[in-house]
Amino acid sequence: MAQTPLVDAAVTTRESLRATAEWLARGVDSWFGDRPFEEGGAVRNGRFDLRLLLRERKSPDLGARFNASFRLPNIERLGAQLFIGRDNPREVVTDQPNALSREQHLQRRDRRDDAFFAGLGVQGTGGFDFRVGLRGGPKPYAQVRYQHAWRFGPADTLDFRETVFLTRDDRFGSTTVLSYDHDFSPTLVGRWLNAATITQRSKRFEWSSNLGLYRFFGDQRLLSTEAIFRGREGGGVNIEEYGLRLSWEQPLHDVWLLGEISVGHFRERELATDPRRGLWALGLNLKIRF
Numbered sequence: 001m002a003q004t005p006l007v008d009a010a011v012t013t014r015e016s017l018r019a020t021a022e023w024l025a026r027g028v029d030s031w032f033g034d035r036p037f038e039e040g041g042a043v044r045n046g047r048f049d050l051r052l053l054l055r056e057r058k059s060p061d062l063g064a065r066f067n068a069s070f071r072l073p074n075i076e077r078l079g080a081q082l083f084i085g086r087d088n089p090r091e092v093v094t095d096q097p098n099a100l101s102r103e104q105h106l107q108r109r110d111r112r113d114d115a116f117f118a119g120l121g122v123q124g125t126g127g128f129d130f131r132v133g134l135r136g137g138p139k140p141y142a143q144v145r146y147q148h149a150w151r152f153g154p155a156d157t158l159d160f161r162e163t164v165f166l167t168r169d170d171r172f173g174s175t176t177v178l179s180y181d182h183d184f185s186p187t188l189v190g191r192w193l194n195a196a197t198i199t200q201r202s203k204r205f206e207w208s209s210n211l212g213l214y215r216f217f218g219d220q221r222l223l224s225t226e227a228i229f230r231g232r233e234g235g236g237v238n239i240e241e242y243g244l245r246l247s248w249e250q251p252l253h254d255v256w257l258l259g260e261i262s263v264g265h266f267r268e269r270e271l272a273t274d275p276r277r278g279l280w281a282l283g284l285n286l287k288i289r290f
Contacts, residue, residue: 007253010288014256017048017066018290021084025070028082033074042071046290053108056279061108068290075120084118089135092117094175094197095143095163100208105228106245106264106281141167155183173199187216204234220258221250228266236272243267252286260285 026037046068053061067085075082085092091101098104119133119141131143145163152158161177175197182190191212198205212226229242243266252259262283269276 007257010253010257010286013048014288014290017046017288018043021046021068021070021290024084025072025082029070029072029074031074032072033077035073035077037073040071040073040076043290044069044071048288048290050286050288051103052284053103053106053281054283055106055108055281058108063103063114065103065114069121080120080122082118082120083131083133084116086114086116089115089117089139093135093141093143093165093167093170094173095145095161095165095177096175096197096208097177097179097193097195099193099210099212099226100195100230103283104210104245105208105230105241106262106266106283139168141165157181170199170201173197173201187218189214189216204232206230206232219251220255221248223248228264237269240270241266241268247283256289258287258289260287 021043022037022041025041025043029035029037029041046066048064048066050064051062053063055061065085065087067083067087069081069083072082088102102108115136117133117135119131121129121131123129127147129145129147131145132140133142134140143163143165145161147159147161149160150158157180159177159179159181163175163177165173165175167173175195177193177195179191179193184190191210191214193210193212194207195209196205196207208228208230210226210228212224215223217223224245224247226245226247227242228245229239231237231239231241243264245262245264247260247262249258249260251257260283262281262285264281264283265278266281267276267278
């Protein structure tokens with residue numbers, strides 16, 4: 001894409017995001033020692049998303065989120081890693097897969113639920129890692145996560161992840177994630193992703209599932225078709241919402257500016273006494289990597 005006002009604005013935004021992230025990283029790292037940031041410090045996995053959601057019978061929803069992790073010389077001497085962001089804090093704390101987030105389901109997000117979060121993570125051994133952090137409030141939380149993957153031949157992979165978390169609101173809780181991937185070819189992948197969360201406070205698990213087919217066309221171009229389901233145990237409705245989502249993603253400039261368009265049709269019912277309603281949804285997402 002040639003230089004356009006959109007690209008110019010994205011370049012400026014990206015430079016500002018990186019400069020702000022590095023300024024914050026330098027300040028935090030200096031709390032833990034005197035080693036200069038230039039000696040191995042870096043911003044890693046920086047991401048900023050600007051999203052417009054149009055959902056039938058709902059007003060338009062414009063939202064933004066970002067997150068990043070950092071390589072910090074003084075903190076790394078302690079074996080830890082810093083991460084910050086602004087997102088739905090419940091999805092962060094419960095460690096929901098991004099593919100099962102409200103955004104990916106083309107659901108309207110409650111802006112009151114979006115908040116800043118920050119924390120430190122430590123990579124353990126044997127598939128374990130640990131995190132402590134603060135989310136909007138500020139409210140502290142802690143996570144212990146275990147991950148393991150099994151390969152069944154050259155085309156099949158089963159991934160398991162268990163996250164136990166502790167918050168003031170939920171007390172102890174856990175999220176179990178199971179993902180099965182099958183490579184039909186080097187450019188065509190099928191995936192069945194499932195997640196369930198339960199807490200001491202609710203004692204009823206929330207679950208979601210995604211059955212998808214992903215076709216890669218090279219140069220970060222991706223076509224995906226997904227069947228999406230979500231529900232809550234004990235709510236009187238076995239499946240609160242199900243539907244289909246079709247998405248296309250491609251670079252708009254270089255490798256760091258991407259655009260995604262998604263269209264979906266869903267059928268929802270929150271209460272057993274409600275009729276199931278069908279609705280259309282459209283999502284537009286501008287992604288900046290820094």
